[in-house]
Amino acid sequence: MRIGELAERAGTTTRTLRYYESLGLLPARRTGNGYRSYDEEDLRLLQQIRTLRDFGFELEETRPFVDCLRSGHPAGDSCPASLEVYRRKLAELDECIARLGAIRERVGTQLVRAERARAELETAATAPGGAPEPHCELAPPGQ
Amino acid sequence: MRIGELAERAGTTTRTLRYYESLGLLPARRTGNGYRSYDEEDLRLLQQIRTLRDFGFELEETRPFVDCLRSGHPAGDSCPASLEVYRRKLAELDECIARLGAIRERVGTQLVRAERARAELETAATAPGGAPEPHCELAPPGQ
DNA sequence: GTAGACCTTGACCCCGGCGTCAAGGCCAGG
DNA sequence: CCTGGCCTTGACGCCGGGGTCAAGGTCTAC
Numbered sequence: 001m002r003i004g005e006l007a008e009r010a011g012t013t014t015r016t017l018r019y020y021e022s023l024g025l026l027p028a029r030r031t032g033n034g035y036r037s038y039d040e041e042d043l044r045l046l047q048q049i050r051t052l053r054d055f056g057f058e059l060e061e062t063r064p065f066v067d068c069l070r071s072g073h074p075a076g077d078s079c080p081a082s083l084e085v086y087r088r089k090l091a092e093l094d095e096c097i098a099r100l101g102a103i104r105e106r107v108g109t110q111l112v113r114a115e116r117a118r119a120e121l122e123t124a125a126t127a128p129g130g131a132p133e134p135h136c137e138l139a140p141p142g143q
Numbered sequence: 144m145r146i147g148e149l150a151e152r153a154g155t156t157t158r159t160l161r162y163y164e165s166l167g168l169l170p171a172r173r174t175g176n177g178y179r180s181y182d183e184e185d186l187r188l189l190q191q192i193r194t195l196r197d198f199g200f201e202l203e204e205t206r207p208f209v210d211c212l213r214s215g216h217p218a219g220d221s222c223p224a225s226l227e228v229y230r231r232k233l234a235e236l237d238e239c240i241a242r243l244g245a246i247r248e249r250v251g252t253q254l255v256r257a258e259r260a261r262a263e264l265e266t267a268a269t270a271p272g273g274a275p276e277p278h279c280e281l282a283p284p285g286q
Numbered sequence: 287g288t289a290g291a292c293c294t295t296g297a298c299c300c301c302g303g304c305g306t307c308a309a310g311g312c313c314a315g316g
Numbered sequence: 317c318c319t320g321g322c323c324t325t326g327a328c329g330c331c332g333g334g335g336t337c338a339a340g341g342t343c344t345a346c
Contacts, residue, residue, distance in 0.1 A: 114220040
């Protein structure tokens with residue numbers, strides 16, 4: 001199949017597939033006229049990548065899984081390298097959750113304190129405002 | 144004081160201060176020769192910004208706090224707009240923590256499953272005796 | 287008078303993961 | 317033959333929060 005069909009079947013875009021190819025993550029064969037050509041196996045690899053990415057894995061982290069599948073294993077996580085990525089990700093998630101929890105505590109404390117301080121000053125009502133979209137991207141040990 | 148001194152006292156860089164000014168977050172007066180000039184009040188504002196940023200607030204989110212301080216309030220969170228930011232941040236943090244927790248569960252489950260699958264293969268493939276390192280002889284990269 | 291430490295503006299670079307043109311090739315249907 | 321829909325490569329944009337030059341102005345100390 002060609003790039004457009006693969007993109008559609010995987011629920012992504014052609015731009016994304018070209019990008020993955022540029023990373024060497026999902027190379028494509030070529031037909032006579034230079035068009036990229038993919039098969040069902042490529043669809044599986046791509047699905048593996050997209051699934052992991054939905055979990056918040058970076059593209060580079062999906063590479064062991066893809067290599068694992070390509071080397072003939074039944075699942076992308078059948079190889080030690082993939083398990084290692086799982087473990088690293090777990091540690092990363094734990095640390096991230098702990099950090100966010102600590103911040104949550106401190107912000108919560110600040111809010112209560114500030115609300116109390118205001119209550120003492122005056123009992124004016126605050127106007128409720130619109131609520132923009134909260135966004136959360138799981139960032140690794142970002143420094 | 145000039146920009147270098149303020150930066151040093153606040154533990155940041157001159158580049159950062161110029162950046163904040165470009166955002167209109169921390170404007171500076173100018174002396175005759177064009178140098179930026181700051182006072183102790185600016186240091187307080189800057190400290191408020193840096194503190195919130197360390198909590199993971201985006202720069203734009205610190206604006207209400209800075210405005211609050213500048214309008215003469217004793218603390219940056221003495222104004223309703225700041226409290227609103229606190230509340231939004233709490234909700235954001237809660238949602239983020241919950242999402243990460245859910246992912247953590249799923250990744251953990253996957254790891255256990257994959258480890259068990261591998262253990263079955265190992266015991267099936269390796270004869271009785273010592274159990275060496277769970278090392279898989281997969282062709283590294285390049286295939 | 288000159289070194290050197292400070293200051294100014296402007297401009298490009300970084301990170302990941304693509305979105306979005308732009309200019310042009312290839313192929314099928316009417 | 318033309319249109320339209322796919323495909324190709326290349327290149328710039330974006331997001332946040334600055335880092336890091338570059339080229340030059342200003343002030344102080346010796």
